[in-house]
Amino acid sequence: MTDLAIRTRALTKRFRRHAAVDGIDLVVPRGSVYGFLGPNGSGKTTTIRVLLGLAGATDGEVEVLGRPMPTDLRAVLPRVGALVEGPAFYPFLSGASNLRRFDAADAGASRRSRDARVAQALDRVGLSNAAGKKVRAYSLGMKQRLGIAASLLRPRDLLVLDEPTNGLDPQGTREVRSLVRSLAADGTTVFVSSHLLAEVEQICSHIGVMSAGRLVAQGTLDELGGAGGSRVRVTTPDGADAARVLTGLGLGAPDVTADAVVAAVPVQLNGSAPAPEDVVAALVAGGVRVRGFTVEHDSLEDRFVALTGEGFDVVR
């Protein structure tokens, strides 16, 4: 028994020559809420399809809940709830009938408890009142909720949610976040993809960043947040002197303005960089009139922009 919910080794998926997923090594610990981030077209959905056995890997290995996929698909999938590339339903059936149909497709799901489980899943996403309505008449947000309800028809060990907040208003987005939190609190591992960092950042314990088919960063939120660059900002009228002192301490590329100097703390020196108080002491000893001193860390957002080479579609 492994303590990983998802593990891939050099997973590659090619469409003709083009590698949509290019040798990624995902490590998703059990019990984590793993944010799978990346711009549109970076390979998130393709990865999820391969993880769940919808598409075959061109190369590499996949383990889900400790078992090889797609070999053990029939044992693994009943324990996995999934929303892949948006929800999909029979428009001519009601919300509840749609869920009953997906549940009937699961050979291991008990028919006797079906109605109760469907009602419970609908209730969990706040759709009880629309249960009997044809899905044709559902709004995009309601379909998204129904898709999440479908993934909750049975107790799951792993939830894979591909862009679950698509089409939801801010209120709906908050509800999805709190739903994920409550599921995670029950011990369910949640693997949630998004192209919007801001939408999942608050709920994730772990993050993986995709860019053009490659996994360019992966780790806990703290590891990734802390790994970014940082800078010191010195508010002073003695710009030139300050710049000289900072350069002497090994800080890079001082940017001197009329009343402040900003210098980068080199990433490779991050561990052994001079402590802020030592920097201030050196500045004062060098005759610099220090009126203000701050250490600025890159935000996670800055970090992603740097990693993916392009901006996320940031809300706001």
Added chain:
Amino acid sequence: MSADTGPTTTQDRPDPVGPGAPPRGRTGGLFASEVLTLFRRRRTQAILGVLAGVPILIAVAVKLSSAPRPGEGPPLLDRVTQNGLFVGVTALVVSVPLFVPLAIGVVAGDTIAGEANLGTLRYLLLAPAGRTRLLAVKYASTAVFCFAATLTVVLTGAVVGGALFGLRPVTLLSGDAVSVPESFVRALLVAAYVSVSMLGMSAIGLFVSTLTEIPVGAMAATVTLAVTSQILGGIPQVDWLHPYLFSHHWLDLGDLLRTPVVWDSFVANGRLQLAYVAVFTALAWARLTTKDVLS
């Protein structure tokens, strides 16, 4: 109810899935759901409605005109006024070349491509329905539809014909008269024959449906094949090919309207259809179980 879930409470317990113990497949649930979904669709109901319109049209047309003489109009038409049951049989015979294949083509072509188009294919597979199981259920429900379609024609014909012309003993093609119950059995035999005739085409439709995500394309291709098969069947220059065409025995149902019933064409047709079913369900299986589901 089911032996494999053990004692069940109203709420599902977390399912313990031991190593090497995949859930035992209960296919009944998915099959029932499939049939229910198929027949709840407006489109399916509309198709059956159109098929039911054929015997109604025939009955009304015959009623409004003078009684047709033997040999006039479609085969069996002259029997209609003797026994209303034959309205259904006549309607089915005239529907065999196009209406019935059209109906079957729509349903069979939609099986996999329709799910792919809606995106529900991925959710069925994630359930997990199992690709082989899903294919089996799709084919079985198409077969159910074949029988539903032919029964719709025959039974509507019996009701309408009975009401307009009454139910009397009828003279068969062999010249013998049969009782009303016996003629009802013959009508059902004809329905069964036409249903079996459509099983090969259903398998072709199922296979075509695994090739595309556009259901209309699969439907059109399937119906086109049915028409092509019949056209080839009418060209004497390719008579070596005729015994292999899936439409070869489609209209050989006269044997069922003799006394005693001659089963030769039923058996020959059954064999031919079985061969088509074997080949095309195998192709569909090979395709679906290896394909990337990207819809």
